[in-house]
Amino acid sequence: MSAAAEDTVTEAPAVEAVPKRAMTLGTGTSLVILAALLVTPVFVKNFVVFQMTMVMIYGIAVLALNILTGGSGQFSLGQSAFYALGAYTSAVLMENFNVNYALTLPIAGLVSFGAGYLFGKPALRLSGIYLALATFALAVAMPQLLKLHFLEQWTGGVQGLTVMKPDAPFGLPIGQDKWLYYFTLVIALAIYIGSVNLLRSRSGRAFMSIRDNEIAASAMGVDVAQYKTLAFGVSAAITGIAGGLSAIVVAFVAPDSYTINLAIALFLGMVVGGVGWLPGSFVGAAFIIFVPNIAESISKGLSGAVFGVLLFLVIFLVPHGARQVAIVAQQMLGNLRKN
Amino acid sequence: MELFTNQVLAGIATGAIYACMALAVVMIYQAIDHLNFAQGEMAMFSTFISWQLMQWGVPYWWSFVLTLAISFAGGIIIERLLFKPLAKAPVLTNVAGFIALFAIVNSVAGLIWDFTIKQYPTPFGSAPFLGSQLISTHQAGMVGVTLLMLVGLYIFFQFTRIGLAMRAAAALPESARLVGVNTSWMIALGWGMASAIGAVAGILIAPVVFLEPNMMGGVLVYGFAAAVLGGLTSPLGAVVGGFLVGVFENLAGTYIPGVGNELKLPIALALIITVLVFKPAGLFGRAIVKRV
Secondary structure, eight states: OOSSSOOOOOOSSOOOOOGGGGGGGGGHHHHHHHHHHHHHHHHHHHHHHHHHHHHHHHHHHHHHHHHIIIIIIOOOOHHHHHHHHHHHHHHHHHHHHHOHHHHHHHHHHHHHHHHHHHHHHHHHOOHHHHHHHHHHHHHHHHHHHTTTTGGHHHHHHOOOOOOOOOGGGGGGGSSSHHHHHHHHHHHHHHHHHHHHHHSSSSHHHHHHHHHHHHHHHTTOOOHHHHHHHHHHHHHHHHHHHHHHHHHHOOOEOOOOSSSSHHHHHHHHHHHHHHHTTTTHHHHHHHHHHHHHHHHHHHTTOOOOHHHHHHHHHHHHHHHTTTHHHHHHHHHHHHHHHOO | OHHHHHHHHHHHHHHHHHHHHHHHHHHHHHHHHHTTTHHHHHHHHHHHHHHHHHHHOHHHHHHHHHHHHHHHHHHHHHHHIISSTTSOOOOOHHHHHHHHHHHHHHHHHHHHHHOOOOOOOSSOOBBBBGGGGSSSSHHHHHHHHHHHHHHHHHHHHHHHHHHHHHHHHHHHHHHHHHOOOOHHHHHHHHHHHHHHHHHHHHHHHHHHHOOOOTTHHHHHHHHHHHHHOOOTHHHHHHHHHHHHHHHHHHHHHSSSSSTTTTTHHHHHHHHHHHHHHTTTTTOOOOOOOOOO
């Protein structure tokens, strides 16, 4: 192919800009949802409680990706790698070193932060599709790294590790599943509030300026390299905490739970929830947990196809995901009030 | 020394597959500036079609030709239906689209042909090649077909009107439109060709890895690695990259202790990242200069 001397690249921005105030929910709505989350476990079966816990855990992981993509405009198809790292950190600490399960989470976060920051360094020079490619390869390679022979005495190799499910502390009269639900809820809440504040802070504005126009951002004095790696690190840390939580709640880790499929699921969760809309992360998480089940009940064996078709429908009909639905609903409510 | 030659030759043979995959990846990248994450699955589906044709009694070479035609048409249909409307959408939406396609193709193949491993015939036989113990006739055939395809593509792009139009549409779409090239159809054509090239890769590798819906997972990652190494903008680079990656993979597996089979994918990862960091344009690609 002949080489053009200069390519004028007028790309569409990788991610469409999201106004900052549109990134969160109103106070009233938030409180109602929180109340509902607090009360529901009392009335439903343990299995449903477990599923809701998983929705929150995936929600945290999707949120982390949302900070990276919706916030700083970088891609990642490799979130499953950081999730796996967090899960394994928690599991290994609990099983081999008898660390209290709650204490393993900050460590999982720190380890993942380190890994994310280090991976973010070379990834700095990549953008858009190249970054998607590098992280894609990371996600594909991760299960093989976890199966390594010389790590087997800690990680259990292909077999994975079984973890003790913790009981409720202080002799509280609730079951393990319900206790873990509330435990996860508190952490999810803390991370959600922290993330909202992060995006509203100086750093958050720096992320968004990089997303919208890198050159303008650096002209305004934003240290682009620093903030890009930082976004990667923060995102990895939160994903790692989600992974650690999943190890505690599922009570089992194995290399093949963290394949590229998990990374794809998290990515889909973000697209479905609406890129850059933090509450949407949890809607997206619910989508990736419940929709495959529904798809399977429609047609066994075709679940992947149903999943893919639904995704195409989302892309074509509601490209902004749950955020768009929420905005439309809000406007309809507003119209009703006026009448 | 014999071990070394052996491994290099075996590497060249597997490299031929990566080269085909990389070629398909580069074709689409040229046309739309995106990496098709569903390329491997499309190739797998084509391979199943040819297998099915043979089950129905179609002779090997007829099924080969038919499969290429079907894949070509299929690629164009996918582009027209699903990806043309996304042409102006952000990168993120396109990546999501490729992933959705990946899920659909994989699951439909699993439903039609189920997940059991199937034998796939080779037209070249598996006797030693020219009396040599080092590579089999099938491996030699794979290398031959790949090189043949590269020469064919070169002739197509350099010496035909439509090849020239496709190059123009990829390099400077605006100007190409001004001189009367239908750039939209050139993109569709690129998809069709990529799909057909992928089908060749699938048909060639099926006798080696056996036929099943997940056969292309690892191959695609290596195809990406090869495409990146050779430069995403150069078909020749993709082929050279494919052979290099194949040889590198085999030598690393043999000589670096602890690598073996279990670290093959991490090697591809390391390779992709190293190339992207130190020479993002690859060996043969042209560097993209952005005007700001």
